[in-house]
Amino acid sequence: MEKIRMTLDKLLELVCSAIFVVMIATVLYQIFTRTVLNNPNTLTEEFVRFGLVWLSMLALAYVVGKRSHMSVTLLSDNLNEANQRKLEIVVQVLFLIFAAVIMVYGGWKAMSVTMGQISPSLSLPMGYVYLAVPVAGGFMFIYSLLNLLQGKELNENAEESGGM
Amino acid sequence: GCGNSEASAEEAIVLRYAYASNSQPVIDSMKEFGRLIEEKTDGEVVVEYFPDGQLGGETELIELTQTGGIDFTKVSGSALESFSKDYSIFGVPYIFDSEEHFYAVMEDPEIMEGIYNSTADLGFVGLTYYDSGQRSFYMTDGPINTPEDLKGKKIRVMQSETAIKMVELLGGSPVPMGSGEVYTSLQSNLIDSAENNEFVLYTAGHGGVAKYYSYDAHTRVPDVVIMNDSVKERLNEDQYKAVLEAAKESTEYEKSVFKEAVEKEKEIAVAEYGIVFNEVDIAPFQAAVQPLHEIFKNNETYSELYQMIRAHAEEE
Amino acid sequence: MALQAGLILFVVFVILLIVGMPIAISIAVSSIATLLMVVPFDIAVFTSAQKMVSSLNSFSLVAIPFFVLSGIIMNNGGIAEKLVNFAMLFVGRIPGGLAHTNVLGNALFGSMSSSAIAASTAIGGVLIPQQIKAGYDRKFATAVNIASAPTGMVIPPSTAFIMFSLVAGGASISSLFLGGYLVGALWSLAIMLVAYIHAKKNNYKTINGVNRKEAFKVLKEAIPSVMLIAIIIGGILTGIFTAIEASAIAVAYSLLIAMFFYKTVTVKDLFPMLKEAVLTTGAITFLLATSSMMSFAMAFTGIPQAISAAILGLTTNKFLVLLLVNVALLIVGMFMDVGPAILIFTPIFLPVMTSIGVDAVHFGLFSIMNLCVGSITPPVGTGLYVGASVGGVKAEQMLKPLVPFYLAILAVLFLITYFPGLVMWLPNMAG
Ligand code: NA
Ligand code: NA
Numbered sequence: 046m047e048k049i050r051m052t053l054d055k056l057l058e059l060v061c062s063a064i065f066v067v068m069i070a071t072v073l074y075q076i077f078t079r080t081v082l083n084n085p086n087t088l089t090e091e092f093v094r095f096g097l098v099w100l101s102m103l104a105l106a107y108v109v110g111k112r113s114h115m116s117v118t119l120l121s122d123n124l125n126e127a128n129q130r131k132l133e134i135v136v137q138v139l140f141l142i143f144a145a146v147i148m149v150y151g152g153w154k155a156m157s158v159t160m161g162q163i164s165p166s167l168s169l170p171m172g173y174v175y176l177a178v179p180v181a182g183g184f185m186f187i188y189s190l191l192n193l194l195q196g197k198e199l200n201e202n203a204e205e206s207g208g209m
Numbered sequence: 210g211c212g213n214s215e216a217s218a219e220e221a222i223v224l225r226y227a228y229a230s231n232s233q234p235v236i237d238s239m240k241e242f243g244r245l246i247e248e249k250t251d252g253e254v255v256v257e258y259f260p261d262g263q264l265g266g267e268t269e270l271i272e273l274t275q276t277g278g279i280d281f282t283k284v285s286g287s288a289l290e291s292f293s294k295d296y297s298i299f300g301v302p303y304i305f306d307s308e309e310h311f312y313a314v315m316e317d318p319e320i321m322e323g324i325y326n327s328t329a330d331l332g333f334v335g336l337t338y339y340d341s342g343q344r345s346f347y348m349t350d351g352p353i354n355t356p357e358d359l360k361g362k363k364i365r366v367m368q369s370e371t372a373i374k375m376v377e378l379l380g381g382s383p384v385p386m387g388s389g390e391v392y393t394s395l396q397s398n399l400i401d402s403a404e405n406n407e408f409v410l411y412t413a414g415h416g417g418v419a420k421y422y423s424y425d426a427h428t429r430v431p432d433v434v435i436m437n438d439s440v441k442e443r444l445n446e447d448q449y450k451a452v453l454e455a456a457k458e459s460t461e462y463e464k465s466v467f468k469e470a471v472e473k474e475k476e477i478a479v480a481e482y483g484i485v486f487n488e489v490d491i492a493p494f495q496a497a498v499q500p501l502h503e504i505f506k507n508n509e510t511y512s513e514l515y516q517m518i519r520a521h522a523e524e525e
Numbered sequence: 526m527a528l529q530a531g532l533i534l535f536v537v538f539v540i541l542l543i544v545g546m547p548i549a550i551s552i553a554v555s556s557i558a559t560l561l562m563v564v565p566f567d568i569a570v571f572t573s574a575q576k577m578v579s580s581l582n583s584f585s586l587v588a589i590p591f592f593v594l595s596g597i598i599m600n601n602g603g604i605a606e607k608l609v610n611f612a613m614l615f616v617g618r619i620p621g622g623l624a625h626t627n628v629l630g631n632a633l634f635g636s637m638s639s640s641a642i643a644a645s646t647a648i649g650g651v652l653i654p655q656q657i658k659a660g661y662d663r664k665f666a667t668a669v670n671i672a673s674a675p676t677g678m679v680i681p682p683s684t685a686f687i688m689f690s691l692v693a694g695g696a697s698i699s700s701l702f703l704g705g706y707l708v709g710a711l712w713s714l715a716i717m718l719v720a721y722i723h724a725k726k727n728n729y730k731t732i733n734g735v736n737r738k739e740a741f742k743v744l745k746e747a748i749p750s751v752m753l754i755a756i757i758i759g760g761i762l763t764g765i766f767t768a769i770e771a772s773a774i775a776v777a778y779s780l781l782i783a784m785f786f787y788k789t790v791t792v793k794d795l796f797p798m799l800k801e802a803v804l805t806t807g808a809i810t811f812l813l814a815t816s817s818m819m820s821f822a823m824a825f826t827g828i829p830q831a832i833s834a835a836i837l838g839l840t841t842n843k844f845l846v847l848l849l850v851n852v853a854l855l856i857v858g859m860f861m862d863v864g865p866a867i868l869i870f871t872p873i874f875l876p877v878m879t880s881i882g883v884d885a886v887h888f889g890l891f892s893i894m895n896l897c898v899g900s901i902t903p904p905v906g907t908g909l910y911v912g913a914s915v916g917g918v919k920a921e922q923m924l925k926p927l928v929p930f931y932l933a934i935l936a937v938l939f940l941i942t943y944f945p946g947l948v949m950w951l952p953n954m955a956g
Contacts, residue, residue, distance in 0.1 A: 062799040065594070068587060072773035076766050085363070085384045087373050094582050100590065101581045104807030105549075105814065114547040115808055115862060119905055121545030132545055139550050147553065151574035154567070158275060161331050162268075162291045165368045166385070171291070174582065178574050230694070262694060263824035263872075269579050278568050387584055389695030390767055397699075397764030 050110070050191050053184065057107045064100045068093050091166040095174050102181035109140050110188035130196075140189035148182025221252060222443060226281040227259035229267050232408050234470040235339060235432065236260070238463035239283055242434070245455035250448050256281070271435065275332045280437050283339065286430045287369060293327040298514050300371040301505055302427040302498045303491070306522045308343070311429045313521045320517050329438070336434045337456040339463045341406060342471055343426035345489075347415065348402040349395055352487045353423035356380050356497050365391050365403040371501065375427065378498050395419050407474045416482035425489045427498075434459075530826030534559045534819070548865050552815040556822040563826060573818045580817030581810055584769060585690060585698055589809055591772030592682035594802040595753075595779045596638030601790055601798060602783040604750045605647035608633045611747030614740055616717070617732035621724025623659055624666065625717050626732075627652040628673040632713045635677020636754045637779070639684040641900055641908050645674035649915045659730055664926040665723055667916025671923065672930035673716045674908055675897040678863060679890075680709035681757055681768070682775065684809065685863055685897070689889045691813070692820065692871045696885040699761045699768040700952035704890045706758070707948040708941060712894065715933040723929075749782045809864060816868030823872065833876045843881045847942050850874050854892055858899020862907070866896045887949055891942045898934055901927070 075089040108114055121132055156179060160172030224246075228239060243256030264270060264279065267288040273279045289296040298304060305311040314320055315338050325335030346353050346364065353359060359381040366372040366383045376383035384400050394400045396418045403415070404427070410416035434456060441449055478484040505511045534555050541551035553573070560569040609630050616625035630648040638644070649670035656666035678685050686701040723729075735743070756774060760766045766774060783790035790798075823829055836849060854874075857866050871892070878888045900908035903924065913920040941948045 058796075058800050058803065061803040062796060065590065065799055065803065069591060069594075069773050069776050072587065072591070072770055073777060076770050076773070079363075079384065080765055083361075083382060085382055087368075087370070087383065087385050090385060090387075090584050091368060093587055094584050097583075097587050097590075098578055098581045100803075101806065101810035101814070102577070104803045105811040106807075107803060108807035108811055111804060113804055113808060114549060114811060115865070116545055116547045117542050117860070117905055118545060120543055136546060136550070139546060139554070143550060143553060147557070147570060147573050148577075151570035152577075154571045155574040155578065158272065158332075158571070162272075165291060166370070175574070175578055178577055259824060263829075264821060265576075265579060269575065272575055273572065276568055276571050278564060278572050387695070389585070389690070389697060390699070390769070393697045393699040393761075394764065394767065397762060399764035399767065 057103055061100055061103050064096050068096045088166050098174050099177045102177040106181040106184035109185045137189045137193045144182045144185035149179045152178025152182055221255045224256050224280040226256050227264040227270050227279045228283050229262040234466040238459050241462045242455050242459035245458055246451055249451035254448050274435050274437050277437050277439050280440050283432055283434045286433050294510055295324045295327045299430045302375045303495045305429050310522050314518050332438050333435050336436050337460045338431040338433055340467050341432045344404050344406055344428045345425050346402050346404045347419045347422040349419045352421045355493055362401040365400045374501055375498055407471050410478040410484055411474055416478045416484050420484055422484055422486050423489050425491055425494050527827035527831035530559050531828045549811040549815045552819050556818040559822040576817040576821050577814040580813050588687050588769045588772035589684050590806040591776050593805045595775035597798050597801050598779040598783050599637040602787045603789050607746045609651050610743040614743055620731055621720045621729045622732040623656045624669045624720040627669050628713050628716050631673040632676045635680040641674040641677050642911050644677045645670050645912045646915055653916050664918055667918050668926040668930055669720050671901050671912035675900050676709045676712045678897045679705045679894055681705050685893045688867050692868055693875055693885050696889055700886045701889050702768050703951040704948045707951055708890050708894050711937045715937045719929050719933045749786050812865050820872040829873045829876055832873050836877050846881050854895040858896045859902050860905050863896045886952055887945045890948050894938055
């Protein structure tokens with residue numbers, strides 16, 4: 046199981062980082078073509094937006110994998126270990142349901158509906174953008190399943206991420 | 210909010226109408242549509258409104274209409290381009306020679322029925338159009354009289370291939386940009402000019418930074434009211450007929466109030482910001498964008514529609 | 526219906542939140558429960574998925590991951606100490622100089638990252654021990670650090686303002702940023718004023734001046750990082766790039782100085798930094814995506830209008846409405862993090878603000894400052910707890926020493942709420 050998790054982590058880290066770098070390069074290129082070449086690029090903005098949707102979706106699945114979502118720990122901090130464990134199970138089951146119902150099922154529906162809609166600049170079917178939802182939902186589903194089966198002690202550095 | 214007729218709410222069929230931010234006359238016309246439906250059906254059908262983009266932007270509203278989350282929305286014809294190529298024809302600069310030509314086409318069922326029904330496969334159809342006037346350039350550092358005045362200017366356009374191509378053909382540099390950053394960008398000279406109807410001047414406040422509005426009137430893109438397919442099944446024959454009639458009547462209403470509102474907007478733009486309006490000889494502009502006409506004329510998808518629309522021009 | 530829907534939404538949401546469910550899930554579940562009251566299951570599910578995409582499909586939003594990354598790069602560059610020395614040059618000789626250095630240090634750090642926690646740890650971590658050594662009261666030093674750390678959230682780059690702009694229907698990010706510098710400056714000055722009075726009363730020493738050669742070295746080391754402020758403001762004001770594009774410039778610039786000027790970052794550090802940025806991005810976008818479900822569910826059931834009508838039914842006096850909204854937001858901030866609070870409460874209060882004629886940018890400036898105060902108040906306040914532990918003091922012992930600082934911050938909040946000119950002159954003048 047740990048192997049599955051590590052493979053998924055590596056995959057998402059690589060893909061997200063790659064999208065990240067390409068997005069930065071694209072925005073810099075957009076500034077360059079407008080200010081230096083005086084020839085504004087017409088495709089970059091849409092490209093970056095679609096990249097952002099994919100990056101965000103995969104990143105939020107990754108967050109579930111790392112258990113670094115934000116929560117209010119006012120009460121749960123004072124729970125004993127057994128109750129903390131129960132709470133953790135409920136959390137992971139909710140993630141599981143959210144991933145399956147909203148992201149995979151709802152996302153798939155949204156993708157089918159938007160396949161006939163063509164983006165203005167890149168002329169790309171919008172369904173390819175919406176595809177990010179069911180795909181990320183699939184990752185999230187596997188992660189929350191692993192979290193359920195593996196318990197909390199296996200990935201320590203969980204809890205709060207930087208956030209804001 | 211909840212429907213506007215609590216008394217009949219028991220039995221009344223409630224239809225949902227959501228729209229993005231709009232000028233007052235257009236909002237009034239959308240409300241008139243609902244009022245007419247209620248009146249014609251003796252309150253059997255009522256319309257509930259979700260104003261000001263509360264439910265999302267135009268594209269989202271179209272998608273919601275598609276899936277039945279809402280029953281009606283009113284969007285710019287250009288927002289519909291992504292859903293049906295037919296609507297792209299309205300973005301062609303000077304596809305209409307004049308306002309009369311525009312109305313003649315819009316009132317021609319032979320042209321418009323085809324366009325309205327072109328999205329039937331996607332789950333929604335067009336009902337009627339609203340006039341949203343003409344779009345012209347407005348600039349920070351002076352009026353535009355000939356395409357020469359646009360040379361080297363950075364001009365904000367919507368994310369549309371046709372709009373980008375148009376500005377290029379007129380000699381400017383198109384900068385596609387979301388509407389939220391236009392004001393600041395005009396002010397900081399990131400762009401020199403943008404294009405829109407008169408409501409951008411006072412209502413959207415751009416007149417505070419761009420004082421010259423030049424009537425080159427390059428496009429007239431209609432607003433379109435669209436309806437989810439299931440409405441037809443949920444209403445009986447008379448009720449459905451009432452919806453269709455109300456749509457047409459609301460268009461007549463809109464045309465009358467829209468013109469007044471434009472005049473009012475111009476007055477207040479002059480009073481508040483000292484906007485300078487100037488008339489433009491459009492002939493050289495029309496000539497400059499002819500390559501775009503050639504593209505649409507010779508394109509398989511558009512050629513028939515293009516010819517039908519241009520045929521009305523020759524009638525005049 | 527609005528009342529019923531509102532009740533379901535808030536009850537479900539608050540229960541889930543209190544028992545410790547992830548905020549994003551609490552938002553999603555309560556929104557879908559509300560939606561199911563009015564639409565069939567399929568439409569509720571489709572719409573939720575659609576909202577996830579449409580809330581993220583925005584060019585302005587790219588500024589969040591980019592600014593997060595540039596903040597991480599700057600952090601790894603070991604700039605805290607350089608900023609401390611730099612700040613000391615300017616405010617070290619005022620009575621209580623080390624405290625003022627801490628305030629200015631937090632503000633400067635905040636001009637590179639959006640994280641109050643990072644600032645209070647990095648800057649306070651260096652300065653609190655120094656202050657204690659110089660004979661300052663430990664609790665006072667800790668309070669100064671805690672009270673000034675949140676300035677980093679309002680001083681651009683600021684993810685808070687970008688989030689606000691997204692949910693407020695595109696209020697200009699450039700304008701919010703320019704106003705944010707002023708909010709941050711006023712906030713810092715207020716803390717320095719309280720520190721000054723305390724230092725005078727207790728006869729705290731000032732710091733000896735440095736010689737010209739040392740000063741030059743300090744400037745040389747700090748100026749490349751501080752230049753980031755000039756790049757962002759300059760870019761916006763000259764129209765070379767927008768506030769959004771500035772985020773990409775910030776990444777390139779911070780990478781450049783970290784790799785070639787400070788030489789603290791090497792190629793093999795890049796992947797770990799990207800991973801960290803992805804994780805933070807995911808946490809924020811998860812909230813954004815689910816919050817858009819909530820604002821949809823609220824709008825669909827008429828909740829914002831109902832709340833708006835209720836407030837305006839109580840009073841239409843502009844002064845009182847602003848007071849009411851500020852008090853409500855202060856209470857929200859006590860319990861909730863800044864990000865989710867912005868996403869949930871902006872759509873509720875914006876219609877009220879519009880109807881009493883308050884500018885959206887002005888509303889953004891004071892409402893975000895207001896919510897940022899919550900990060901340093903109990904019972905939920907990461908800034909308070911982290912700051913207290915940096916100072917080696919128990920959080921509950923920090924409340925009393927913080928009182929004068931809370932009052933000073935509230936005074937600034939009051940000023941910028943009722944005298945918009947204080948923070949709007951720069952956005953108005955320059956866009
Ligand atoms: Na900041
Ligand atoms: Na708090």
